Amino acid sequence: xxxxxxxxxxxxxxxxxxxxxxxxxxxxxxxxxxxxxxxxxxxxxxxxxxxxxxxxxxxxxxxxxxxxxxxxxxxxxxxxxxxxxxxxxxxxxx
Numbered sequence: 001x002x003x004x005x006x007x008x009x010x011x012x013x014x015x016x017x018x019x020x021x022x023x024x025x026x027x028x029x030x031x032x033x034x035x036x037x038x039x040x041x042x043x044x045x046x047x048x049x050x051x052x053x054x055x056x057x058x059x060x061x062x063x064x065x066x067x068x069x070x071x072x073x074x075x076x077x078x079x080x081x082x083x084x085x086x087x088x089x090x091x092x093x094x
Contacts, residue, residue, distance in 0.1 A: 007084070008087065023051055027049070033046060047086060048077060050075050051077070
């Protein structure tokens, strides 16, 4: 069972820089992508992350402008791109 995750997002500088953070009420999803023209043609797996509680974000966060809601009014989800990664804590359930 996934217990904690720490998304690591690449910052856009002319050198390698990453921003690691842990946010409460965050869900991480592995989504299998396929070719719609071919049945069961697996293409890749992408990571998607959903911030389920947005009430602690800054009220002027760009996500609120893009998604057209305010603090705590909805979830903010996005894809990880090819240079992003996530550290994941895993506990085996008994």
